Amino acid sequence: MAINYYQCPECEARETGRIIRGGPSSGAHQRSRMPDYRCSSCGNEWTKEESVDYSYRRIKVLEATVGGYSSGDTKVTINFERSFAKWEHGILNPMEIHYARFGPSDMERIRNELKSVNLLDWKRSYHDSIILDGTQWEIVIHKSGRNLYKSGSNMYPREWKAFCRLMKKITSREFG
Numbered sequence: 001m002a003i004n005y006y007q008c009p010e011c012e013a014r015e016t017g018r019i020i021r022g023g024p025s026s027g028a029h030q031r032s033r034m035p036d037y038r039c040s041s042c043g044n045e046w047t048k049e050e051s052v053d054y055s056y057r058r059i060k061v062l063e064a065t066v067g068g069y070s071s072g073d074t075k076v077t078i079n080f081e082r083s084f085a086k087w088e089h090g091i092l093n094p095m096e097i098h099y100a101r102f103g104p105s106d107m108e109r110i111r112n113e114l115k116s117v118n119l120l121d122w123k124r125s126y127h128d129s130i131i132l133d134g135t136q137w138e139i140v141i142h143k144s145g146r147n148l149y150k151s152g153s154n155m156y157p158r159e160w161k162a163f164c165r166l167m168k169k170i171t172s173r174e175f176g
Contacts (some may be wrong), residue, residue, distance in 0.1 A: 001142075002148050003051055003120050003121070004051070005036070005037060005048060006018075007027065007051075007054075008039035008044050008046070009044070009046055009050055009051065009054035011039060013040070013041035013079065015040040016037050016039045016040060017037065018037055019035055020040055026130075033047075035047055035164050036048050037051070049173045050132065053115075055143075056114060056115050056164055058143045058144045058145075059114070060079075060080055060081050060143060060144065061078065061079050061080065061081070061140075061141075062076075062077070062078040062080075062114070062142070063075065063077050063138075063139065063140055063142075064076045064138075064139045064163075064175070065137060065138050065139075066137040067135065067137075068134055070131070071091050072091040072095075073088075073089070073090065074087070074088070074089045074175055074176075075088045076088075076167045076170070076175055078106060078170065080110075080111070083102060083104065083106075083107050084101050085099070085100045085170050086098070087099075087100075089145055089173075098172075100170065100171060100172070110170060113166050115171075116162075117163045118157075119141070119150075120141070122150050124149060124151070125150075125151055125152065126152030126155040126156055127151075127152060127153045127154075127155055128153060128154040128155040131154040136151070136152070136154075137151060137152050137153075138150070138151040138152075139151070149167070160176070161176075163176075164176030
């Protein structure tokens with residue numbers, strides 16, 4: 001999992017702890033608004049949902065590639081720092097390239113849609129070892145601090161189709 005609930009979204013320190021509550025429990029609605037974690041460095045308190053939001057805001061660039069031997073590769077690059085998406089398709093080299101520019105609110109919407117397909121919760125690898133040829137895919141998530149890699153061969157996370165629809169919506173071109 002690529003979401004670090006124990007990293008403070010305010011000061012990025014990792015000297016944090018989980019807030020444990022005792023006593024009679026109040027309603028679930030009221031509990032959901034209470035902080036789950038506290039930073040020992042700066043005193044900030046946050047919820048699990050705020051950790052998720054922080055993790056998606058840290059994505060700088062997303063590169064998603066899908067393809068196979070006979071169909072070539074399709075690659076979508078979403079650059080959140082420069083507010084653009086690039087779609088490429090080709091057999092050995094990109095033969096067709098398209099760009100799309102976005103405003104800040106569009107980029108925020110794209111982050112929220114990535115969150116809705118649980119991208120950061122996908123496993124690192126999805127591989128069907130029985131099929132030798134077919135469709136391979138790879139996603140590289142460039143974040144502050146480190147890159148995350150997710151890949152597969154003829155096997156996909158549950159949200160794969162929704163992810164492909166999102167890539168098509170962003171680029172106005174087929175993906176997957």
